Amino acid sequence: MTSIHAPRLPPDLVTPALVVDLNVMERNITSMQAAMTERGIALRPHTKTHRSVEIARRQVAAGASGITVGTLGEAEVMAAGGLDDIFIAYPVWAGGPNASRIRALNEAIQLSVGVDSVEGAKALGEAVRGSRPLDVLVEIDSGDHRTGAPDPGSAATVATAAERAGLRVRGLFTHGGHGYRPNESQQAAVDEVTALAAAADTLRAAGIPTDIRSAGSTPTALLSARDGVTEERPGTYVFGDRQMLHLGAAAAEQMALWVVATVVSTSVHGQFVVDAGAKTLAKDLPSFLDGYGLLAGEQGLTVERTYDYHGVVRRPDGAAAPPVGSRVAILPNHVCPVVNLAEFLIVVRDGQVVDRWPVDARTRNG
């Protein structure tokens, strides 16, 4: 993928700006929802991609069964915004100051959290003792080797500890994160389905409920939504990004979020500099991509180097530099950390600014 086209942009943006193409985002939300509804699978979008109450509400309005978050802080922000069914897909540590936070959230909304250790289960049980029972899903490792019980027996051990701690085990979840590598999303989806089924068999044999069997990532969501999986948790699909495009998990016409930047310097030969640096584009650089973002246009230029506030774009031999003051649109490599760096998203439809949504849960990492 070497060239891509940006949407029509409004004039007079203060740059760097994060622009959401609303038509595209709406299509992304409805098409993922339709695909899951058709398969009879619950969609619980991961809202870490946008950290926006407004977008989470739209996902639920479109048919999502609830939302997924990655941190207690995200859950608190989303709950305050009216989202009332939240799964924290993370092995949340419930000790210390987190105990009262979890208890308060669990009394306020339909909360469920992940657990992958006996110690974690005990701390969660302590946190909600004497209060409303807390729903948990046991995390299993389906091949990404990040977190999660490594085998069905370990999953059963964690589930049993959770029940003993007074928690309500609702089932299992996994994240086939190895599907973010080229040509591995199909295998990662198979691994998600297989690992969930094997762990579910073991838990059922031990008399532990496994009603929820949740998988998910944008590369695997449409591939593992089958054969006993009951729920998917993709996040990035809402905006798409350069990584998803390269992995074949989203098409060019599904790219909904663009970084708009201004050319600020052409003084060094062979390059130009834009006002989107590492504090705007982040520094995600998957091994299969060059540069920190792809500029819209036929030339397929990339942001080759970043400083905090400078993005350096090498230009082809003989090509003229764009004028200082002109604008470029950049497709970010990985959209999640980019959105997290912004105060708000500028929402555009057909070239007109129609709204401005805060990134409500930015900096809420714990």
Place this chain on the structure above:
Amino acid sequence: MTSIHAPRLPPDLVTPALVVDLNVMERNITSMQAAMTERGIALRPHTKTHRSVEIARRQVAAGASGITVGTLGEAEVMAAGGLDDIFIAYPVWAGGPNASRIRALNEAIQLSVGVDSVEGAKALGEAVRGSRPLDVLVEIDSGDHRTGAPDPGSAATVATAAERAGLRVRGLFTHGGHGYRPNESQQAAVDEVTALAAAADTLRAAGIPTDIRSAGSTPTALLSARDGVTEERPGTYVFGDRQMLHLGAAAAEQMALWVVATVVSTSVHGQFVVDAGAKTLAKDLPSFLDGYGLLAGEQGLTVERTYDYHGVVRRPDGAAAPPVGSRVAILPNHVCPVVNLAEFLIVVRDGQVVDRWPVDARTRNG
């Protein structure tokens, strides 16, 4: 550098947390100020490192001549916080919606901005036409090849255009960013001194003032503060970081900012996972460092992989995993983007929390 010790930490922090060791930060501020005062050089610290009004005030109270920022938004936040002498060390584009912002700032405080192009100078002149004259410094490239006039003649062209546009040229500035490479800070400092002197000669010959000759970066600050340089603009020195430690630009006892994280999972063999991921540690990975941060302690462990909210630490063969729920302190690779990801800094003295400072200018990238 394979092992380092963290300060005494207070109990019951919500993690991930950014902890500032106040004794160390105070020493960093006073020792850099003393070194510059002794040399008769103005210190104008770059506040992009902390984006904190409180810390900027402390730097000025310690003797700084003013502050440096990287964006108009940072300048607005700092001005609102009472900082009244601000240099935007950036080739600010003054067209579109930025024009009225620059004009308002220039009427409110002692503002100066960078310029490295004729077009940029014209736009700045338009922005303040009919208002108070705006001070500018012409940026020159001393070898980092990012921005700045590439030779003295080009610098004079920009300076002349600036004067014609009604701007008040005060002098020159450069950033020897190539000093961030191992064993190159000495050369980068020489380059800063040499390039400033050469451009100043040319401007003086053309009758253009060059009272300010400003250099700066933490690796070069103490090395280029001589021979005609009048001002230094280091930023990172206030906190230090793993990169500065490796470059020899700061010592272990100057490390003032730590990421405190909790172990949340040990379920995958050979590793453990902490709750500081890429949205806390950022993803800066200089070629001379391994991992996304160095854990305090004798073992010299690093965060080998990050996800948005997970940091994966490989543990040595045979070493026991730390218990789930235990805490670690992590020295970040590059402190500037890490601070930018936080809502506030937790200020600790002798193991006690004594304050909490907001990262006021976070997300103010334009």
